[in-house]
Amino acid sequence: MDKNQLTKLEKYWILYDIGNSAFVLLVSTIIPIYFKNIASANGISLSDSTAYYGYAVSLSTLIVAVIGPVLGTIADTKGYKKPLFTFSMMVGVIGCAALALPSSWIFFLAVFVVAKVGFASSLIFYDAMLSDVTTDDRMDNLSSLGYAWGYLGSCVPFIASLILVLFAEPIGLSTAAATAIAFLLNAVWWLVVTLPLLKNYKQIYYIEPVRSPIKSSFQRFGNIFKELRENKTVFYFLLAFFFYIDGVYTIIEMATSYGKDVGIDDSSLLLALLLTQIVAFPFSILFGKLTKKYRTTDLISISIVGYIGIAAFALQLDKTWEFWFLAVLVAVFQGAIQALSRSHFARIIPKNKSSEYFGIYDIFGKGASFLGTMLMGITTQLADNSKVGVAVIGGMLVLGFMIFHFKCRNVETKYSESVS
Known part of the structure; x- marks a missing residue:
């Protein structure tokens, strides 16, 4: 196999990153702005709407954290991974399209939670597919390419959506109607x-089917925690991942709401986050290439430090140019830290239990996102200032770096040692 050429299956796997990233971009840009505008029209303050949006994100992540591991263990059974992936993806797609319907801010948040649960659940099975679609020595690069092309490809429906929203009146549409069409467009793209x-x-890679796969999945789910106690490599990585990914996910989820709170106008927010997608493309590819010369764990450490600085x-931050500059900084490290964490984890776990372990991975990731957005929502409401919430997130990043640096940084996979 030519190491510089992607197989057809690897390309198809990347395509899903391109599809679901369209929804991710909506969550980071249009959805929070649209929600805050609906909430504002109903007399809800900026800080309260930021908090309510944070609570909705937290609820969706909590739901996935609860159901994800069980679904993951079922998915490892032969013949189950693809159907479960398809079902979760369709829940996300239909939920994204349904965002075009609600006019009530409460109803809108409810639909948003459903869409986000479908999206996040699909990623458990999608990430676990990495072992099936490629080999260990190609994982870092393929995972990075997934994020890279996801960032760039998602710009296609996003730019179309942006044109619809920003130029709604000249083309004879209300802003609400243009936004509704944008939701439908992104769902179809996905x-x-x-x-x-x-x-x-x-x-x-799979576990042979048994008479009762659901009962068996619960038994395997219980056994996996025993395995984690014995496998310190995986355990300490997950612990560090919990804290540092908290900062990453919370910044992704809440960046637009935070920018709006500090006075950045809607157009600048949308264009700055579009810039993030474009800049993230080459940097995601770059970090994937750097894994050929440097240890994956070192590159993850650098990315965590970058997020602490962010x-x-x-x-x-209180000026528009500063938000633009921040968007570029996020673009440099966002894809790298997520892609390399995913591929590093895929290499250190048993392949026939990939969905099972990625279900646990999702518990730590979604648990971190739940904690981060919840803490930001609570501290923002209590202090009536979003910057207090950002300070808390910074503390979580520092703690994640310390655990990773002292417990994970010098732990590499057999493959990494062979190429060092």
Whole structure:
């Protein structure tokens, strides 16, 4: 196999990143702005609407954290991973389209939670597919390419959505109608680019089916915690991941709400986050290439430090150009820290239990997102100042770096040692 050429299946796997990233971009840009405008029209303050949006994000992550591991253990059974992935993806797609319907801010948040649960659940099975679609020595690069092309590809429906929203009146649409069309457009995009993966994916690593796969999944789920106590490599990585990814996910989820709170106008917010997608593309690819020369754990450490700097800079942010600069900084490290964490984890876990372990991975990731957005919501409401919430997130990043640096940084996979 030519190491510089992607297989068809690897390309189809990347396509799903391109599809679901369209929804991720909506969550980071149009959805919070649209929600805050609805909430404001109903007399809700900026700080309260930021808190309510944070609570909705927290609820969706909590739901996935609870159901994800059980679904993950079921998915490892032969013949189950693809159907569960398809179902979760369709819940996300239909939920995204349904965002076009509600006019009530409470109803809108309810639909948003459903869409986000579907999206996040699909990622458990999608990430676990990494072992089935490629080899250990290609994981870092493929995972990075997934994020990279996801950032760039998602710009296609986003730019179309942006044109609709920003130029709604000249083309004879209300802002609400233009936004509704944007939700539908992104849902269709997500579905269409996923079809090649659905048609061609086959589960290679699996556990043989038993008479009661659901009962068996609960038993395996209980055993996995015993395995984690014995496998310190995986345990300490997950612990560090919990704290540092908290900062990453919370910044992604809450950046637009925070920018609006400090006075950045809607157009600048949307364009700055579009810039993030474009800049993230080459840097995600770059970090994937750097894994050929440097240890994956060292590159993850650098990315965590970068996010600590981002949180510190955000504390004094109050100008539009500063938000643009912050968007570029986020772009440098966002794809790298997520892609390399995913591929590093995929290499240190048993392949025939990939969905099982990625279910646990999701508990730590979603648990961190739940804690981060919840803490930001609570501290923002109590202090009536979003910057207090950002300070708390910065503290979580520092704690994650310390655990990773002292417990994980010098732990590498056999493959990494062989190429060092």
